[in-house]
Amino acid sequence: MTVKQLSLDLPHRTALGAEDFLVSKCNRGAVRLIDSWPAWQDNAQLLIGPAASGKTHLARVCQARSGANVVSPSGLDIGLLNTMGEVSALIVEDIDRAGYDEKALFHLLNLAREKRLFVLLSTRETPNCFDCALPDLRSRLNALPAVRIGAPDDALLRTVMLKHFSDRQLAVDPKVLDFVALRIERSLAAAAAVVAAIDRAALGSGRKISRQLVAEVLGTEVSPE
Structure with missing residues (x-):
């Protein structure tokens, strides 16, 4: 990704293009993850970072590159997942606080293995730091490859x-x-x-x-x- 040159006539808005993302040491690993799709070593990846750190921006870049669907808590259910074919992609944001169905999340991670389904999950905290009533889901989340966005330099x-x-x-x-x-x-x-x-x-x-x-x-x- 390249950094877009700043100008004084920009509208006051949030830009979501890959070229508008400011890359630094604290987020370079996350940028490399998005840039490396679809050559991920594991089909499911966890993106961890504090509020306003750029997770949503990177998720939108990933969506544009992969054609992924971004699902809401109400939209993620087992019925939807069972209709998905191989090499599809899903982005599930804010799994630590958005109220997703835990059984559906667990089923999604199983499908990532079985159907080569690409899944990008984002969260502010590591899985062992937020409430998770389903032990199997917590275990599966803890086992996922995770890329962390750190504090800005x-x-x-x-x-x-x-x-x-x-x-x-x-x-x-x-x-x-x-x-x-x-x-x-x-x-x-x-x-x-x-x-x-x-x-x-x-x-x-x-x-x-x-x-x-x-x-x-x-x-x-x-x-x-």
Whole structure:
């Protein structure tokens, strides 16, 4: 995947093309997994990552490449699975909190073996960290190959904030990005939230985005440069 060059005339929207995904050390393994389809060593794969880490984005890229169906909790049932042919693909997101039928999930993983069915499951947590009433399902999930998206490194955190500012047609000094990056939680969700808060503060006060404005938003002090 390549990183799309940022521009100041982008609409404020979420892009889901492979070329728009920002690749860094923390997510490179997940990107390689999606890029390597259909040459997966195991037909069923588990993608683990925190909120706003890019799991949905990668799932949509996988969907575009594989023609996979994305199933909802209400849409995943044994009757549907029994009609699927070989070399089909399914994407099941948020298995840790979306309320899927556990028997259907277990049946799906069996079909992945029996019918060469490709399955991508996503979750915020490892299987042993969320509720699972069916012991056989937990055991099967724990045995799946798993790729984890980690906390963003400095380069990714700054680039994501820059993209959010650019999506809002806001110019920002690199020193301001450095100032923010050192003072927020190391997550892409936090990066998006702080950009939105800074945007609101700048609009409400009619001021340019500066370290002083950012410090007020974050409730911290600005040290002399």
